[in-house]
Amino acid sequence: MELISFLNQHDIEYTASESVARLSFVGIGGQAALAVYPKNRGEMLCLIAYLSSHRIPYKVVGNMSNILPPDGFWGICLVSTCKMRSVYFEEGLAIAECGLPLSLLCRTMLAEGRVPPAELSGIPATVGGAVYQNAGAFGIEIADYLRYADIYDPKQDRVVRVERDALGFSYRRSALSSHGILLSAALACHEGDIKAAEASMTRVLALRRKSQPSAPSLGSVFLRVGETSAAYYIDRAGLKGYSIGGASVSTKHAGFIVNTGNATSRDFRALIAFIEKTVFERFGVALKTEIEIVKEKEGNAWLRFA
Ligand SMILES: Cc1cc2nc3c(=O)[nH]c(=O)nc-3n(C[C@H](O)[C@H](O)[C@H](O)COP(=O)(O)OP(=O)(O)OC[C@H]3O[C@@H](n4cnc5c(N)ncnc54)[C@H](O)[C@@H]3O)c2cc1C
Numbered sequence: 001m002e003l004i005s006f007l008n009q010h011d012i013e014y015t016a017s018e019s020v021a022r023l024s025f026v027g028i029g030g031q032a033a034l035a036v037y038p039k040n041r042g043e044m045l046c047l048i049a050y051l052s053s054h055r056i057p058y059k060v061v062g063n064m065s066n067i068l069p070p071d072g073f074w075g076i077c078l079v080s081t082c083k084m085r086s087v088y089f090e091e092g093l094a095i096a097e098c099g100l101p102l103s104l105l106c107r108t109m110l111a112e113g114r115v116p117p118a119e120l121s122g123i124p125a126t127v128g129g130a131v132y133q134n135a136g137a138f139g140i141e142i143a144d145y146l147r148y149a150d151i152y153d154p155k156q157d158r159v160v161r162v163e164r165d166a167l168g169f170s171y172r173r174s175a176l177s178s179h180g181i182l183l184s185a186a187l188a189c190h191e192g193d194i195k196a197a198e199a200s201m202t203r204v205l206a207l208r209r210k211s212q213p214s215a216p217s218l219g220s221v222f223l224r225v226g227e228t229s230a231a232y233y234i235d236r237a238g239l240k241g242y243s244i245g246g247a248s249v250s251t252k253h254a255g256f257i258v259n260t261g262n263a264t265s266r267d268f269r270a271l272i273a274f275i276e277k278t279v280f281e282r283f284g285v286a287l288k289t290e291i292e293i294v295k296e297k298e299g300n301a302w303l304r305f306a
Contacts, residue, residue, distance in 0.1 A: 002054075003034070003050070003051075003054070003056065003077070004016075006050055007036065007047075010043065010046060010047075012036060012037075012038055012039075012043050012046075012047055013036070013037040013038075013039070013083070014034055014035060014036045014037065015034070015035050016033070016034055017031050017032075017033070017034075018031065018032045018034070018035035018078065019031060020032050020069045020070075020074060020078070023035060023061070023064055023078065023080060024064040024067065024069055025063055025064050025065035025124060025216065025218065026064075026065075026068070026216045026217055026218050026259050026263075026268075027216045027259050027263075028068065028069060028071070028259060028263060028264065028265050028268065029069035029070065029071070029074070029265065030069070030070060030071045030072045030073055030074060031072075031073050031074065032074045032076065032077075032078045033073070033074065033075050033076060033077065034077045034078070035077075035078040035079075035080055036077055036078070036079050036080065037080050037082060037083045038079065038081075038083065038084065039083045039084065040083075040084060040086075041084070041097075041183050041184070044079075044081075044084065044152065044181070044183060045152055045159070045183075047079065048060075048079070048152060048154050048181060049154065049157055051077060051079075051154075052154040052155075052157075056077055057075070057076040057077070058076055058077040058078070058079050059076055059077075059078055059079065060079045060081065060128070060181050061078055061079065061080055061081070061129075062080075062081050062082075062098070062099060062125060062126030062127075062128045062129030062130075063082075063101065063124055063125055063126050063129060065123075065124045065125060065129065065218060065219065066125075066129060066133055066218060066219065066290070066291050066292060067218075067291065067292045067294065068218060068265055068268055068269070068291055068292070068293045068294065069265060069294050070265055070294050070295055070296040070297075071264045071265045071266055071296065072296045072297075074294070080099075081097075081098045081099030081126055081128055082099050082126075083099060084097040084098050084099035084100070084183075085097055085099050085100040085101070085104065086100070087100055087105060087108055089112055089114065089189070092188055092189065092190050093147060093186045093187065093188060093189065094108075094109060094114065094186070094187045094189045095184055095185075095186050096127045096184060096185055096187060097127065097183070097184050098126060098127050098128030098181075098182050098183055098184060098185070099126050099127070099128065100126060100127045101124070101125070101126055102120050102121060102123050102124075102125050102126070102127065102130055102135075103121055103122070103124070105127065105187075106118070106120070106121040106201060109189050110194060110197060110198060110201075113191055113194055114189040114190065114191060114192075115189060115190055115191070115192040115193070115194070115197045116189065116197060116201065117140060117142075117144075117145050117187075118197060118200040118201040118203075118204050119136075119137050119138040119139070119140040119204060120135065120136070120137060120140060120142060120145075121201045121204055121205065122137070122204055122205050122208040123135050123137060123219075124219075127182070127184075127185050127187075128181075128182045128185075130142045131143075131146060131149060131167070131174060131176055131182055131185055132174055132176045132177070132182070133172055133173075133174070133290075134169045134170070134171070134172055134173055134174050135172075136171075136172070137204075138204065141169070142187075143164060143167070143169035143174070145187045145188050145189075146164045146167070146185055146186070146187055146188075147163075147164055147186045147187065147188055148161050148162060148163050148164060148185075148186045149161070149162050149164075149167065149176075149182050149183075149184065149185045149186070150162075150182070150183045150184045150185075151176070151179045151180045151181065151182050151183065152180050152181045152183055153179060153180040154180055154181070155180075159183065160179070160180075162179055166179075167179070171223070171224070172223060172290055211252065211253055212250075212252060212253050212256065213250040213251075213252045213253060213256055213258050215250070215258035215259060215260065216258065216259040217250065217256045217257060217258045217259065218256075218257070218291045219256065219290075219291075220255040220256065220290055221255060221256065221257050221272060221275075221289060221290060221291055222234075222255060222275075222287040222288060222289055222290055223287075223288045223289070223290045225285055225287065229255060230255050230279075230287050231253060231254040231255030231256075232254075233279045233282070233283055233285055233287070234249060234254040234255065234275055234279060235254040236282070236283075237275075237278050237279055237282050237283075239254065239275060239278060240254050242271070242274070242275075243260070243271070244267050244270045244271040244274065245262070245263060245264060245266070245267030245270070246259060246260045246261055246262040246263030246264065246267050247259065247260070247263040247264075247267035247268045247270075247271045248260050248263075248271075249271070249275070257271055257272070265296075269293065269295075272289065272293075275287065
């Protein structure tokens with residue numbers, strides 16, 4: 001297999017026939033043809049250039065905390081950013097690589113005497129996933145902190161520095177996918193009262209523990225409806241605790257669906273469809289999913305290992 005020789009030649013780590021459930025935050029998924037783990041910008045660039053020029057389907061993923069993968073075989077190359085976690089500071093900015101978890105970014109900022117975005121500290125995102133999704137909480141979004149991002153555009157085979165305003169941020173959305181792959185992001189951070197910053201991070205994490213389930217989930221499954229959370233309608237429809245297979249509406253937070261142990265992607269999708277139908281029938285409200293759902297048969301099975 002040519003791709004495998006290429007990876008070996010460039011010393012890029014990979015696993016063949018990888019369990020997607022192992023990589024996904026919610027513990028769901030069948031098998032990916034190949035999972036690749038570039039360690040730095042150079043490896044990422046040459047990998048994506050190779051995949052693009054050979055028309056090999058791929059998906060760049062961070063912590064997979066917003067993606068519901070398929071149960072079956074996923075015939076693509078999963079490019080995980082989990083090894084690209086470096087961060088350095090210059091002037092009022094933290095320059096963070098795409099795979100750095102937000103929690104680690106916040107802790108590093110504290111250690112450097114900088115005030116982190118405490119509101120975002122409990123989101124189980126990487127920097128790349130957070131920018132893609134414009135992750136936010138408690139009235140703050142990552143776009144409020146982003147100054148610019150270095151993005152690889154595979155169509156032009158070059159890295160471009162894109163300013164925040166060119167990334168089309170809105171509620172839980174960005175235009176990142178039309179630019180390419182985020183390599184690193186420059187996030188504003190300033191020196192300040194570290195004790196107070198630490199205390200507000202502790203408060204935010206405690207609030208999350210109190211209001212959100214500890215079982216594996218994908219966070220809020222649905223987008224807000226205007227100013228009203230989807231959880232409000234789901235709760236009022238009496239769906240807390242409602243289950244299909246191993247997928248269950250959290251009894252702690254009606255906007256979350258948890259994996260009670262053996263949930264499949266199909267269970268999740270069936271429960272999502274049931275919630276949408278019930279909420280529409282009861283309130284005339286059409287819920288829209290925040291999470292990205294990948295169904296079976298997406299991506300062609302160009303690769304298969306024994
Ligand atoms: C318990 C829990 C709590 C949560 N709380 C919140 C919350 O408070 N607020 C909130 O907004 N979200 C929340 N989420 C959802 C989720 O954490 C966010 O959407 C997060 O931004 C996803 O980041 P990720 O690294 O997991 O991205 P992934 O799920 O891996 O990917 C998401 C998308 O980003 C793309 N992507 C990832 N990295 C890159 C890159 N480097 N370049 C280009 N594209 C990329 C992927 O292709 C995919 O389309 C929560 C989830 C869980 C499980």
